[in-house]
Amino acid sequence: MAALALCVLLSTCGDSEQAKKPTEPSETIKRETDLMSDPNRAGPELEKRLAESVSVDGGLLLVHTNMFLYVLPVSTPWTLHCTVGMSIVFGNSITGDNSETTNDVTVNLSTGYIDPKNCDVLAPRIGKRLLTILGQSR
Secondary structure: OHHHHHHHHHHHHHHHHHHHOOOHHHHHHHHHHHHHOOHHHHHHHHHHHHHHHEEEEOOEEEEEEOOEEEEEEOOOOEEEEEEEEEEEEEOOEEEOOOOEEEOOEEEEEEEEEOOHHHHHHHHHHHHHHHHHHOOOOO
């Protein structure tokens, strides 16, 4: 009986200790949110991430996401989203009546919350950087 009580106590302590440990995704989001709270630090990091994910070669747009490489025309339309993270979506969505099909490619540059005031600074900066990569800056 004492052995059973000890096992229950040890397993409870283990669960309690596990509960106290932050999960990796929440720590990542916390770090990202902290980084995005300072546009002076976030801007260069977002530009670096963009350059690692997006490039142009011979008129083709090369988009690297996780394990995939997408090759698109350099004229592919794009949209930048900012607030709950920052992402760029390349392509046009195609929707139907009963089903939805997309031909979009998404590059996630950040997963942390970005204050709208910081989005006002960071989003145009990253958009202009993307235009430069695409050879469309003026």
